[in-house]
Amino acid sequence: MSQDHSLNPETMPQEPEKATLEGKNKFLGLWFFLGGETVLFASLFGTYLALRNSTAGGPASTDLFGLELVFVMTMLLLTSSLTSVYAMYQMKNNNFKKMQLWLGITALLGMAFLACEIYEFYHYIHEYEFTFRSSAFGSAFYTLVGFHGGHVVFGLSWLIALMVRNAKRGLNLYNAPKYYTFSLYWHFIDVVWVFIFTVVYLMGKVG
Template identity: 40%
Template sequence: MSLADDTSEDHGDHGGHHLPAVEDWPRGFGEASWWPFITAVGAAGIYVAAALFVLGRGQEPLVDPMYGPVAVVASVGLFLVGLYGWLYHAFVVNFWEGGTDEHGSGTLRLAMILFLGSEIATFGAGFVYYFFIRAGAWSTEGFPDLLGSLIIINTSILIVSSFTLHFAHTALRKNNRTRFLQLLGLTLLLGVVFIGGQIYEYYEFIVHEGFTLTGGAFGSAFYGLTGLHGLHVSLGAVLLGIVFLRGLKGQYSAEKHTSVSTASMYWHFVDVVWVFLVVVLYVGAEI
């Protein structure tokens, strides 16, 4: 029995819905799901945990030093649970067997646009913090070589991944499924390589350069913004992985490719944010 069959027959009175969700709000507009709310609460908790971690440091901490680590574990756990439910409910179960109709696809694209709007606000808050500290007295003493070959290579990889994903989507719209899968798989590989490159960069900065999150205002801004972006790239890689698996099962066509479109919108967004991050953080720090 397929996933779609399983959800349509084995959930009893819930109408084939992966709870928590409320069916038809109003009728014809699908479901009001609690999963995005749960994910958002977990994400917000990570920021609270970071604040508790800072407040718990020093010779006279304002809160118990254990509050921060405990809050991090709880928040990350809640975030991952919400994320699992959201992805499973929105990208796997409901559309596993052939996508959406015209009304549903337009609604999903609009939802992605609104979601990206909230993401712009999230990153914007981080950039505002950076601009505030950048406006004060500034010294690059103790900074590592931010504009090394690694960041140039990693940035190039992410930019190339946007082009491969664009041409993968174009191939699908032309019903060239083989090329679609090849380019989509290449995009996913490039995304994973980028994440690995960012982890390696952190390792070099922290272990070999002594440049840490608690090493000053710039360190907190740098790791906060690049870490937030790395989290988004990881989420994008998960989305592309789901799309790739569905593509292998032959579930997309020139007429039905809504989740390919929405995942592409998200991936292009994180690519643009990264370019802005490089200009502001890596190049701007050297000026």
């Protein structure tokens, strides 16, 4: 079909993700969506800040948080952001294999992050009996960090679906914007984590 031809040109343009109107729309739409997500997380942060000392006699942030694990998690997620940048760099070079490789590494790092987070929650629940229902602080903590974790899960599913779907057919102008918008979303998750690291863990450790 003429369609496939127009989406699979002889040479890929410099910015394949923005070469079509659909691509531009996707790109811009995701930016707007992230604007909304910013308000979502801002609201969650506001709620957390209002309730972070409302422990109702239960465990407080100073009792709970260990910075070592959180530091490792931060490094994992920051690195995954970097590897997704490499992937996009390879996309612009029209090197599909390398792009998939870097995205694969991104996915692995994301999964490692999630594993740490699950361990962290498990640890709090079993060692400290600190749950979602223990106090307003507990509810706020698990909601904020959990929402971020949920975003990571969604991002990973998105990434894996993309990689599997396109594994055999390579890069074209139809799927390039999809990869690109994923990487934007992944960066956003990373930025939110930096704020969580600062507001929840560092400030929580100071008390």
